[in-house]
Amino acid sequence: GAVVSQHPSWVICKSGTSVKIECRSLDFQATTMFWYRQFPKQSLMLMATSNEGSKATYEQGVEKDKFLINHASLTLSTLTVTSAHPEDSSFYICSAREPRLGYEQFFGPGTRLTVL
Amino acid sequence: RKEVEQDPGPFNVPEGATVAFNCTYSNSASQSFFWYRQDCRKEPKLLMSVYSSGNEDGRFTAQLNRASQYISLLIRDSKLSDSATYLCAVNGYILTGGGNKLTFGTGTQLKVEL
Numbered sequence: 001g002a003v004v005s006q007h008p009s010w011v012i013c014k015s016g017t018s019v020k021i022e023c024r025s026l027d028f029q030a031t032t033m034f035w036y037r038q039f040p041k042q043s044l045m046l047m048a049t050s051n052e053g054s055k056a057t058y059e060q061g062v063e064k065d066k067f068l069i070n071h072a073s074l075t076l077s078t079l080t081v082t083s084a085h086p087e088d089s090s091f092y093i094c095s096a097r098e099p100r101l102g103y104e105q106f107f108g109p110g111t112r113l114t115v116l
Numbered sequence: 117r118k119e120v121e122q123d124p125g126p127f128n129v130p131e132g133a134t135v136a137f138n139c140t141y142s143n144s145a146s147q148s149f150f151w152y153r154q155d156c157r158k159e160p161k162l163l164m165s166v167y168s169s170g171n172e173d174g175r176f177t178a179q180l181n182r183a184s185q186y187i188s189l190l191i192r193d194s195k196l197s198d199s200a201t202y203l204c205a206v207n208g209y210i211l212t213g214g215g216n217k218l219t220f221g222t223g224t225q226l227k228v229e230l
Contacts, residue, residue: 034218043203043222044160093159095218102148105218107159 003027004096006108013084014116020080021111023094029074030096034105035067038091050077084115117142120206122221129228133194137224139204140186146208149180151189154201154223163189163202194228201225 003026013019023033031052036044048058048069056069068080077096081088091112095105122139129135141149152160164171166178166187177190187204201223208219 044220046217046219049217091157104148104150104162104165107161110157110159112157 002098002101002106004030004094004106004108006094006111008111009109010112010114012114012116015085016083018080018082019084019113020078021092021094021113023077023079023096023108025075025096025098025106028096028098030077031074031099032097033071033077034095034097035069035077035079036093036095038093038110044093047079081113084113086115089113089115118221119143119219120204120221122204122224124222124224126225126227129194129226131194131196131228131230133228134190134192135194135226136191137189137202137204137226138186139188139221140184141204141206141219142185143206143208143219144182144185146185146206148207149178149187150205150207150218151176151178151187152203152205152220154203156201160203160220191226194226196228196230199226199228 005024007022033050035047038044047062048056050056050069050071052071052074058064071077091110093110095107120141149166151163153163154160164178166180168180170179175192179188203223204221205218
């Protein structure tokens with residue numbers, strides 16, 4: 001149980017384009033999902049907390065207009081990187097929390113974004 | 117001071133060795149503690165939760181010291197397959213802005229060699 005999927009696994013795009021990443025909880029309902037970014041040899045940095053049916057809460061320094069988050073259902077959250085630039089190239093990972101299991105977060109397999 | 121700190125390593129150890137990692141956290145209101153394992157270019161996978169009483173899972177033992185605000189992970193009889201980056205994570209109310217989130221350390225890289 002508690003499986004999280006993420007698509008796509010990797011994407012290469014040109015500078016200036018927008019990329020959408022999907023995060024799904026497959027066998028449970030996630031009222032809260034989290035989006036992280038990880039640069040090489042660095043830790044996971046929380047970008048935003050996504051709550052179903054309400055606006056996401058962004059961490060300090062994360063541009064909400066650049067990283068659009070939508071959590072329209074209890075099993076799906078999307079992150080759209082708008083007008084991507086090479087410095088946005090990173091490993092984006094989502095996670096979901098199953099309230100009945102406490103604070104543990106279940107991670108998706110991640111999306112490797114490369115912006116040329 | 118970072119909220120969660122770890123020695124980045126790498127720790128190079130021979131197969132069969134015992135190795136220990138420490139992780140310190142700054143928020144005394146932290147509520148839950150975890151060790152994750154992350155393989156190269158993969159997502160983190162939960163290794164074990166950490167409880168005040170300490171807990172053991174096979175060759176892995178985790179300890180929490182609330183007074184000194186650190187958690188530890190001990191790996192006994194290390195295997196080649198244990199080579200990975202070990203991330204500690206702390207869940208609690210953030211010091212500024214409110215809310216509840218999981219904060220990760222930078223990870224400690226372990227390399228187990230023949």
